[in-house]
Structure formats: C-alpha cells, structure tokens
Amino acid sequence: MKVLGIVAGRHGGNSEILVKEALLACQESGAECKMINLFDYHIEHCIGCESCTVQMGEVEMGKREKYGGCVLKNKDDMDKIVNEMQTCNGVIMGVPSYDLTPSSLYLKFAQRFLAYELAFRIAIGEVKEDPHMVGGLIANGGSCLDWQTLTLDAMSATMFTQSIQVVDKMLATRNGLPGNVLLRPEQIARARKMGQNIIKAIQTPVEERGWLGEEDMGMCPNCHANLIYRGEPHWDGIQFPFECAVCGAGGDLVRDEQGQLRFVLAENGLIRDRNKNESRAEHLNEIVRTRIDYLSRKHETSQLAEYYKSITFPTI
Numbered sequence: 001m002k003v004l005g006i007v008a009g010r011h012g013g014n015s016e017i018l019v020k021e022a023l024l025a026c027q028e029s030g031a032e033c034k035m036i037n038l039f040d041y042h043i044e045h046c047i048g049c050e051s052c053t054v055q056m057g058e059v060e061m062g063k064r065e066k067y068g069g070c071v072l073k074n075k076d077d078m079d080k081i082v083n084e085m086q087t088c089n090g091v092i093m094g095v096p097s098y099d100l101t102p103s104s105l106y107l108k109f110a111q112r113f114l115a116y117e118l119a120f121r122i123a124i125g126e127v128k129e130d131p132h133m134v135g136g137l138i139a140n141g142g143s144c145l146d147w148q149t150l151t152l153d154a155m156s157a158t159m160f161t162q163s164i165q166v167v168d169k170m171l172a173t174r175n176g177l178p179g180n181v182l183l184r185p186e187q188i189a190r191a192r193k194m195g196q197n198i199i200k201a202i203q204t205p206v207e208e209r210g211w212l213g214e215e216d217m218g219m220c221p222n223c224h225a226n227l228i229y230r231g232e233p234h235w236d237g238i239q240f241p242f243e244c245a246v247c248g249a250g251g252d253l254v255r256d257e258q259g260q261l262r263f264v265l266a267e268n269g270l271i272r273d274r275n276k277n278e279s280r281a282e283h284l285n286e287i288v289r290t291r292i293d294y295l296s297r298k299h300e301t302s303q304l305a306e307y308y309k310s311i312t313f314p315t316i
C-alpha cells in the first residue's frame with residue numbers, strides 16, 4: 001500500500017498537520033507514506049494550449065502514433081509529482097481555503113492534471129498498472145462552512161482526470177494562524193479517521209469500494225457535494241431539474257417525510273456521472289465536436305477576428 005499526502009498550505013500550517021495525522025494512521029497500518037508540500041516545488045500554470053487534448057484525440061482517432069505529453073513537462077516538477085502519484089493507491093490532499101475556494105497553489109497544480117489523464121495514460125501504456133487510487137480530501141480554513149463553501153467541492157472536481165475515487169472528505173474549521181488546529185483534538189481525530197478510511201478502502205476490492213465519510217455529508221447522494229443547481233439543457237439536449245455541480249448527477253429536490261429537502265437522483269441521473277470514464281469520454285466527444293464545428297466555420301470569422309485584433313487598450 002502506497003499513500004501520498006499532498007499539502008498546499010503553509011509549512012507547519014494547519015493543513016500540513018492534518019495530512020500528517022492522516023498519514024500516521026496509514027503508516028501504522030503498514031502503508032508506505034510520502035508527503036509533499038507544493039510550496040517546495042516548481043509548478044507552472046496551465047497555459048491553455050490544448051495540445052494535450054488535441055494530441056489525445058488524435059491518438060484515439062489513429063491520426064497520431066505517440067502522445068508527447070504536456071508541453072511544459074520538462075519545465076517544472078509536475079512530471080515527477082504525477083508519475084509518483086500514479087503509483088500510489090491512496091492520495092490525501094490538504095488544502096487551505098482562500099476566498100471560499102482552494103488556494104491558487106493547489107488549483108495551479110491540479111489544473112495541470114488534464115495532460116496526465118490516468119485512463120488515457122493507462123490505455124497508451126505510459127502507466128503500466130492501474131493504481132486504482134482512492135482519495136481523502138481535507139479542506140481547512142479560518143471560518144466555518146459559510147466561508148469555505150467552494151473548497152471541498154472544487155477539490156473534488158479536480159479528481160476526475162486522475163480517476164481518483166473520493167472515499168472521504170473533511171472540512172476543518174476555525175483554524176487561522178499556523179498550528180491553530182492543535183487546539184482542536186476532534187479535527188485531529190477526524191484526520192486520523194480519514195487515514196484509517198483510506199486504508200480500509202485500499203483493502204476493499206475495487207468494485208466494492210464506496211463512500212466512508214459521514215453518510216449525511218452534503219446534498220448529493222452520489223458524491224456528497226453541497227452544490228446543487230437548477231439544470232439547463234446539455235449540449236445534446238439532456239436536462240434534469242437539478243444537478244450536482246461536482247459529479248453531474250441529475251435529479252430533483254424533494255421533501256422527505258421529516259420535511260427535509262433532499263436531492264433525489266433521477267432514474268437515469270448518473271448518465272453524466274463525471275466519476276465514470278465513459279461519461280468523461282462523452283464530454284471529450286463534446287469538446288471534439290465543438291472544435292470541429294469551429295474549424296469548419298473559422299473562415300466566416302476572419303473579418304471579425306481582424307477587427308478584434310486591431311483593437312488595443314493601454315495596458316499597465
């Protein structure tokens with residue numbers, strides 16, 4: 001069993017302490033544990049060149065033989081980190097909330113994952129063995145849920161390209177200065193429980209693995225996210241009354257017998273479940289079609305493109 005802790009908080013900070021406690025529990029169960037703090041690594045931000053998805057599409061269509069990977073792959077430490085991560089069975093992320101969301105350091109790191117799509121790398125033999133990674137997510141901040149509303153859910157959204165099955169999530173609250181969490185034994189204990197849950201999941205056959213966190217956490221019964229929004233038609237016309245902003249599950253808001261509002265999945269509510277490789281492949285289909293449509297009609301835009309190119313404003 002190999003477990004990697006990834007911290008995006010300060011050295012000696014609250015996120016790091018919580019990840020260390022979770023890893024200690026993993027280590028006590030016999031796992032080989034490593035931990036990195038993203039502050040110690042050089043990570044470039046995604047430049048949006050789309051070279052990775054274009055190449056992946058071409059390899060899949062047989063138009064290109066070899067996947068060259070991310071164009072930044074020799075410019076920073078991402079290759080080293082992701083190659084190690086993709087040999088691990090468990091990953092525990094510890095991320096501080098900045099402005100209700102995961103810190104930009106974490107997002108900068110995770111938004112480079114696309115070029116390292118695990119299912120794709122396995123398919124082309126770059127990753128020899130599917131590690132069947134399970135994940136534990138720790139969000140940590142100075143406030144309660146009200147000021148950390150997007151952190152855990154945004155972290156969850158970064159797990160799909162790595163096919164990481166999130167089995168536990170924890171929100172650590174009211175931790176301001178580094179070390180504040182040491183006054184919160186219940187949070188330290190919860191982090192330890194996360195470590196135990198990660199081991200339990202690794203030791204469970206892949207097809208039998210499931211959610212190990214609090215049963216009533218969040219609104220979505222599929223991924224336990226909090227963010228449910230009113231659905232709009234998808235690119236192919238599919239629509240649900242309400243959808244989960246994280247996993248894409250579709251359903252409706254219904255009052256149960258106790259009068260509590262619940263998000264109840266539609267019969268076909270999981271057809272767009274982003275946790276599934278097939279659903280994400282369908283999304284790739286959407287991306288490719290959008291691209292083909294644009295390229296086939298690009299000539300119609302040449303005058304407008306020249307017009308916008310010619311417009312300039314003073315910069316700073």
Ligand SMILES: Cc1cc2nc3c(=O)[nH]c(=O)nc-3n(C[C@H](O)[C@H](O)[C@H](O)COP(=O)(O)O)c2cc1C
Nearest residue numbers: 009010013014015096097098099100141142143176
């Ligand atoms: C730029 C910035 C923005 C922050 N925004 C929030 C916030 O929106 N909600 C919150 O609960 N805490 C916020 N905090 C507090 C941190 O999340 C908190 O100090 C946390 O414990 C830092 O984690 P660390 O000790 O692992 O670095 C913010 C801190 C900084 C530096």
